[in-house]
Amino acid sequence: MPGGRAGVATPVTTAAEPVPADEHLDRRSAQGRLVLAGLVLGTGVAILDGSVVNVALRTIGADLGASLAQLQWVVNGYLLALASLVLVGGGLGDRWGRRRVYEVGVVWFALASVACALAQTPAQLVGLRVLQGVGAALLTPGALAIIQTTFRPADRAAAIGTWAGFSGIAAALGPFVGGWLVDHASWRWVFAINVPLCAAVVLLTGRRVPESRDPGAAGRRFDVAGAVLTVVALGATTYALTAAGTLAPVALVGCWVVAAAAAVGFVAVERRSAHPLVPLSLFGSRVFSAANAMTLLVYGALGAVTLFVVLELQVAGWSALTAGMSALPLTVVMMLLSSRSAALAERIGPRLPMTVGPLLCAAGSLLLLRVDASAGWLDVLPGMVVFALGLAGLVSPLTAAVLGAAPDRHAGVASGVNNAVARAGSLFAVAALPGVVGLAGEDYLDPVAMTAGYRGAMLWCAGLLVAGAAVSWLGLRPAARR
Incomplete structure (x- = not known):
């Protein structure tokens, strides 16, 4: 399932060389x-960072004198590096x-976090967030791959379940931890707290994890x-x-x-490459293409909703x-209902859940129009x-649809592509x-301007979600019988 600001962790698997x-x-x-x-803990640190930084944005902006565009890049610099490099x-x-x-990624993430905590200008923080995203891209794919290659086959499903469940708990803790640090210490501790957590990860995994690699990868270009x-394509588009x-x-x-040139060049390179980063044959599946198009739209709306709601509530005087x-209901409901949603989709197929889910999300976006400068x-x-x-209803069927549409040998790449598409959706929306x-400059500090912009954003998010529902309904229709 794609990773979004709700803290949903996406399995990004790779070809596994069996450990003896x-x-x-x-x-x-x-x-x-x-x-x-x-x-x-390593996965949780990356998830925690996303939810914590959103909460701290307004305080960061006021302290560093950042414009709204610079705050956008505090979020997008991280997402850009992660979306571009996760594969x-x-x-x-x-x-x-x-x-x-994995360990290089954890150490990289820790060092970048220290640098973020010491940033003195918005430009410095943006650049350091990009470096932090590179570390996240190195560690994110590794956790599940290590589970698959390190644990006994009989224990892997339970280990993955534990990993996924505690990743959700990390996401749930994000708003509490971030809000408490901002209110009682400093926004700089939002980044500095990563250092002891990353040190614990290295100590726990250092010599205890048997090394594994794909023996065929060394011979491939x-x-x-x-x-x-x-x-280049994602960066130029975002800018x-x-x-x-x-x-x-x-x-x-x-x-x-x-x-556009980078995107066209990417397609040309991938078509000619013997070992492409993204096998374009995957997109020959109508289901795979539709599921990823829906992911782009839905996770774009999710990223925007969670960002704008937090900014609007803080301008309304909330701590x-x-x-x-x-944002806590997102994580709690996901944790409670995702398994039931998966079971339902297995019985009836992904089309209906992936259509109704975005429509429910759109209804939620419209209900959030009630939020203003006096909101309770x-x-x-x-x-x-x-x-x-709505999100709980669509995420598990989405994962199943993406993986079911890909050949088994490409399951890891398919999951990784969907993860990258989800990050890109949030990146573009933010x-x-x-x-x-119509928001710019320091409008995020002005209750009148922020409320007007917030309401417009919720309407746009509702539109993106309805479009996602339409893509699912049309793209996931059963193949015509011959």
Whole structure:
């Protein structure tokens, strides 16, 4: 399932070289529990960071004198690096060792977090958030791959369930931790808290995890050109969307030309590559293409809703802690209902849940129009709960549809592509919507301007979600019988 600001962790699997049977870990052994704790904590740090930073944005902006565009890049710099490089991270783990790349990612993430905590200007923070996203892209694919190769086959399903469940708990803790740190310490601790957590991850996994890699990966040429073109295409698109209101027309057109050229170049490179980063044959499946198109729309709306709601509530006078807690229904409902949603979709197929789910999310977005500068909990909770019910209904069927549409040999890549598409959806929405609804400069501090922009954003999100429902209904229709 794609990863979004609700803290939903996406399995990003890779081809697994079996660890010798005598090195497999028992999940119930002391070593097995410590390794699993390290993998859960590492994934949790990356999830926690996303939800915590959203809560801190307004305080960061006021302290550093940041414009709204700069705050957008505090979010988008991280997402850009993660979306662009998550597949690269999985490929590097296959080639150089999954444990090694995972630990490099954890250490990288910790060092970047220290630097973020020490940032003195908005530009510094944006650049350091990009570096932090690179670390997240290295560690994110590794956790599940290590579980699949390290634990006994009989223990893997339970270990994955534990990993996924505690990842959800990490997401639930994010608003509490972030809000408390912002209210009682400093926004800088939102980043600094990652350091002891990352140190614990290294201690727990360091010598306890048997190394594994894909023996065939070393002989394959790594798709460097595909990775570079992905970064250029996403980066140029994000910059064009974020700066559309301030760039000269010639510069704006230039950004879009660069983005389009990089996208076309990416397709050309992937078609010719013997070992592409993204096998384009996957998109020959109507179901796979429709599921990813729906992911782009729905997770774009999810990223925008969680960002705009937190900013609007803080301009209404809510503390960082209480504003962050407004997103708690998303995680709680997901944890309670995702397994039931998966079981239902297995019985009736993914089409109906993936159509009704976005429509419920759209209804939740419209209910959130009640939120304004005088909002109370009764204005927020109904919309967030309805949105959460829709999200819980669509995420598990989406994962099943994506993986079911891909050949088994490409299951890991298919999951990774869907993860990257989800991040890209949030990236584009957060980049584009503030300008589309007329927010700029320090409008996020002005109750009148922020409320007007917030309401426009909720309407746009509802439109994206209805479009996602239409894509699911049309794209997931049963194949015509011959």
